[in-house]
Amino acid sequence: MKITLALLLAGSVIVLMAWTTPLAASSKSVQEEEKHEESEHEHGEDHEMLEKQMKILKKATRRLKKKFRKKSTQAADVLKDIKRCQGALFLAKDIYPGELKGKKNASNRVVYSSIMIDCLVASLKAEKSALAGDLKQTAIAFKTMLAAQKKGHDKFRDEDD
Numbered sequence: 001m002k003i004t005l006a007l008l009l010a011g012s013v014i015v016l017m018a019w020t021t022p023l024a025a026s027s028k029s030v031q032e033e034e035k036h037e038e039s040e041h042e043h044g045e046d047h048e049m050l051e052k053q054m055k056i057l058k059k060a061t062r063r064l065k066k067k068f069r070k071k072s073t074q075a076a077d078v079l080k081d082i083k084r085c086q087g088a089l090f091l092a093k094d095i096y097p098g099e100l101k102g103k104k105n106a107s108n109r110v111v112y113s114s115i116m117i118d119c120l121v122a123s124l125k126a127e128k129s130a131l132a133g134d135l136k137q138t139a140i141a142f143k144t145m146l147a148a149q150k151k152g153h154d155k156f157r158d159e160d161d
């Protein structure tokens with residue numbers, strides 16, 4: 001009787017193990033998949049957010065270039081677009097999409113934000129000069145912004161973007 005009971009118990013344990021093991025394995029892989037999809041999604045979102053800020057920068061710098069070429073431009077005329085650049089750069093410095101060029105080197109994260117900050121600081125200098133009515137210094141600071149743009153793009157933007 002005892003032997004029969006023991007055999008029945010052992011059998012149930014084996015059946016239970018055979019049933020739960022694949023379940024556990026499959027639920028783990030679902031979790032892993034979800035995690036993977038989530039991070040892919042986040043990377044995609046980062047990419048879109050960065051693109052959005054870059055487009056704002058593109059429009060504002062295009063207008064600024066035109067204004068700096070025009071003889072009649074006053075310092076106050078460039079303030080609005082300089083501020084637009086600042087807003088975009090302030091957000092962009094913290095957006096670092098996973099798939100950026102050269103991403104494997106973790107220190108690139110620091111380089112990326114540093115170049116963004118250089119660009120932002122230059123835009124603040126441009127604002128300060130514009131407020132003081134000094135269009136010449138404003139234009140110099142704007143050139144520094146464009147130099148930071150070039151540096152950032154050379155390092156982090158793919159040629160086919």
Ligand code: HEM
Binds near residue numbers: 047057145
């Ligand atoms: C005045 C400053 C800047 C301007 C006008 C500018 C403009 C642009 C434009 C027009 C694009 C293409 C966006 C699109 O795909 O539609 C772009 C992409 C990009 N820019 Fe800038 N940029 C500036 C500064 C910077 C800086 C300082 C960095 C890095 C430190 C940077 C990093 C990038 C990267 C990584 C991309 C590719 C984004 C992606 O793959 O989605 N940019 N930028």
